[in-house]
Amino acid sequence: MAEEVVLLDFWPSPFGMRSRIALAEKGIKYEHKEEDLRNKSALLLQMNPVHKKIPVLIHNGKPVCESLIQVQYIDEVWHDKAPLLPSDPYQKATARFWADYVDKKIYEVGGRVWKTKGEKQATAKKELIETLKLLEKELGDKPYFGGESLGYVDVAFIPFYSWFYALEKCGNFSIEAECPKLIAWAKRCMQKESVAKSLPDQQKVYDFILEMKKHFGIE
Amino acid sequence: MAVVKLFGAWLSPYCYRVIWALKLKGIAYEYIEEDLSNKSPLLLQYNPIHKKIPVLLHDDKPICESTVILRYIDEIRPQNPLLPADPHERAVALFWIKFADDKSPLISKLFRTDGEEQQAVAKECFEMLEVLEEHALIGGKKFFGGDEINMVDIAFCSVAHWLGVIEDFAGLKIFEPHKFPRLNSWIQNFKSVPVIKDNLPDTDKMLVLLKRRREILLASKSS
Numbered sequence: 001m002a003e004e005v006v007l008l009d010f011w012p013s014p015f016g017m018r019s020r021i022a023l024a025e026k027g028i029k030y031e032h033k034e035e036d037l038r039n040k041s042a043l044l045l046q047m048n049p050v051h052k053k054i055p056v057l058i059h060n061g062k063p064v065c066e067s068l069i070q071v072q073y074i075d076e077v078w079h080d081k082a083p084l085l086p087s088d089p090y091q092k093a094t095a096r097f098w099a100d101y102v103d104k105k106i107y108e109v110g111g112r113v114w115k116t117k118g119e120k121q122a123t124a125k126k127e128l129i130e131t132l133k134l135l136e137k138e139l140g141d142k143p144y145f146g147g148e149s150l151g152y153v154d155v156a157f158i159p160f161y162s163w164f165y166a167l168e169k170c171g172n173f174s175i176e177a178e179c180p181k182l183i184a185w186a187k188r189c190m191q192k193e194s195v196a197k198s199l200p201d202q203q204k205v206y207d208f209i210l211e212m213k214k215h216f217g218i219e
Numbered sequence: 220m221a222v223v224k225l226f227g228a229w230l231s232p233y234c235y236r237v238i239w240a241l242k243l244k245g246i247a248y249e250y251i252e253e254d255l256s257n258k259s260p261l262l263l264q265y266n267p268i269h270k271k272i273p274v275l276l277h278d279d280k281p282i283c284e285s286t287v288i289l290r291y292i293d294e295i296r297p298q299n300p301l302l303p304a305d306p307h308e309r310a311v312a313l314f315w316i317k318f319a320d321d322k323s324p325l326i327s328k329l330f331r332t333d334g335e336e337q338q339a340v341a342k343e344c345f346e347m348l349e350v351l352e353e354h355a356l357i358g359g360k361k362f363f364g365g366d367e368i369n370m371v372d373i374a375f376c377s378v379a380h381w382l383g384v385i386e387d388f389a390g391l392k393i394f395e396p397h398k399f400p401r402l403n404s405w406i407q408n409f410k411s412v413p414v415i416k417d418n419l420p421d422t423d424k425m426l427v428l429l430k431r432r433r434e435i436l437l438a439s440k441s442s
Contacts, residue, residue, distance in 0.1 A: 050318070050354055064310040066317055073310045089294040090280055096287045101268065134268065 005030035006058040008044050010037055012208050014107065015067035016055040017159035017198050022071045024194035025150065026078040068099055071155055084152045098138060098145065099156040105131045106160050114170040114209050115218055125171045129178045136182040143188060150192060158195055161186040165202035166209040223248040224276040226262050228255050229420055230428060232323065232377045233285040234273045239373055240289050242414050244296040286320055289370055301370040312371050315355055315363065319374035322347045326377045329393075330385045330429060331436060337389070344382070344393050348402060351378070356401040361408050368412055372405075376415075379406045384422055388429045 007023065007030055009016040023030055035044055035054050047056045047063035057064040057073065064073045075084040085092050109131060112124035135157065139145055145153035164175050164186075176183040189195045213219070225241070225248050227234030241248050253262055253272050265274045265281035275282045275291070282288050293301045303309045325347065328340045355363065363371035378394075386393060396403040409415060 050350055059307070062307050064307065065314055069310050069313045069317065072313070073306055076306045076309075089291055090277070090282070092294065093282045093287050093291040096290065097282075097284055100284055100287065 003028075004058075004060050006033060007031070008033050008035055008041070008047065008054050008056040008058070010035050010054045011200055012162075012205055013054060014159035014163065017162065017200075018067040018155050019055050019057055019070045019074070020198035021155050021158070021194050022074040022084065024198055025082040025084065025155075026074060027081060028074070028078060068103065068156060071152065075152070082149075084146070084150070084155060086146075086151070095146070095152045098135070098153045102135070102153070102157045102160075106157070110160065110163060110167055113167045114213065115216070117219060121171060125173055128167070129175070132175065132179045132182055136179050136185075139181065139185055144185070150189065150195075154189060158186060158189045159199060161189070162199040162202055162205050163209075166206040169206055170209065170213075221278050222276075224251060225249070226251050226253050226259075226265070226274040226276070227272050228253050230425065231272060232381050235376055235418065235420070236285045236373050237273045237275060237288050237292070238418055239376075239414055240292045240301060240370075242418065243299050243301070243368075244292055245298075246292065246296060286316060286374070289373065293370065301364075301373070303369075312363070312369065315371045316374045318350075318355075319371070319377070323374075323377040326382050326385060329382075329389060329391065330433070337391075341391055341393055348378070348394060348399055351375075352399045352402050356405055362405065368409065368415070372409055376409075378402070379409045379415075380419055384425050385429070387422075388426055388433075 005023070005028055007016070007019055009020070009032060011034060020032075033041075033043075035041060037054070040052060044054065044056060045052055047058060048054075048065045051065065053065075055067055055070065057070040059073075059077070064070050071084065085095055106128075109124055109128045113121060113128055116124060142148075144150050145157070168175055190199070223241070223246055225234075225237055227237070227250060229252060238250075251259075251261075253259060255272070258270060262272065262274060263270055265276065266272075266283045269283060271283070273285055273288060275288045277291075277295075282291050289301065302312055325340055325344050329337060329344060332340055360366075362368045363375070382394060385391075394402070410419070
């Protein structure tokens with residue numbers, strides 16, 4: 001039976017980007033369906049009735065929800081190419097810990113950087129830099145979080161790089177000045193076709209954020 | 220023989236998740252009780268990022284975050300698997316474990332809030348229970364794991380035990396058996412499993428500690 005893979009997605013979503021990268025790393029052909037989040041499709045509501053969110057991966061008609069779960073699923077099912085998780089249980093646990101850390105911190109703190117101003121924004125910027133510095137420390141001298149090749153944590157984290165320009169403009173600060181090694185890592189990832197093809201243009205993301213700010217009445 | 224140590228706190232559901240998994244897998248371990256108001260240097264050394272329990276130490280290597288620990292335990296001791304073997308079924312199980320992880324903090328938030336804020340949290344808790352009743356427990360299974368408990372059952376322990384105790388303490392009524400029949404069956408089944416029944420924090424002791432903690436909380440809020 002031919003494999004049928006569909007990804008319900010929304011172009012600026014860093015969570016959608018994770019699955020795009022994983023599918024590209026494995027060379028999987030899939031149908032990409034762009035969702036209008038103000039007018040969600042019947043398919044999305046059927047496939048993710050609990051959260052009604054993207055991304056949703058649909059493999060032979062069966063849905064997988066939550067981006068990191070999708071990445072793990074893709075890694076398991078298409079295990080013969082470009083493994084993303086290490087095979088050693090302890091190294092796997094370490095990778096899961098850091099992907100969980102990215103999940104807990106980056107989106108929420110980053111969100112506060114563009115959604116707030118004044119003192120709240122200053123606090124958010126400080127927290128974001130602290131978080132990024134911790135990740136930079138974990139990376140150390142490795143080319144990727146996964147070691148010599150792109151791994152699970154790289155896939156979990158690199159999508160947020162496409163939002164850095166927008167956050168820097170909104171917060172009037174430079175992430176590269178504070179975390180040069182991290183930016184070097186990001187640019188290294190961007191040299192991979194699977195990543196470059198999956199991340200949107202940073203200016204486009206900034207324009208999107210500006211529209212969101214207008215829509216929510218944030219100055 | 221590899222040495223396994225668990226840093227925990229007797230009131231924490233996340234700590235019990237790990238205890239049950241270790242017992243189900245027959246893994247011997249040394250338990251170290253942490254005083255969360257005075258964390259030990261060892262705990263801070265093993266979990267510098269979050270400074271939280273539980274922390275599992277295996278051959279002096281720390282593993283943090285209860286769900287990460289559960290998956291590690293499941294992988295190093297494959298007998299009595301805690302997750303389905305089929306990739307899609309496993310993805311569904313992981314989805315519900317994430318749901319449990321994301322929503323469980325609401326239950327302790329019930330304890331830490333009052334007035335309007337508590338009412339809002341209570342509403343969110345109710346909605347969480349509705350989702351479980353409607354979406355997670357379909358198919359008439361005894362447990363999330365089928366005939367035996369698995370990682371999903373373990374992940375929802377806060378709903379099975381801690382919610383009831385906090386409701387009693389705070390004088391709330393969020394979970395009502397007639398409103399959540401499937402969930403009610405699951406709770407009874409889960410708490411009857413020997414490894415769970417024999418390893419649950421005593422309700423009376425919990426109420427005493429919760430009362431003391433609440434007094435400290437309110438005192439610090441007003442000061």
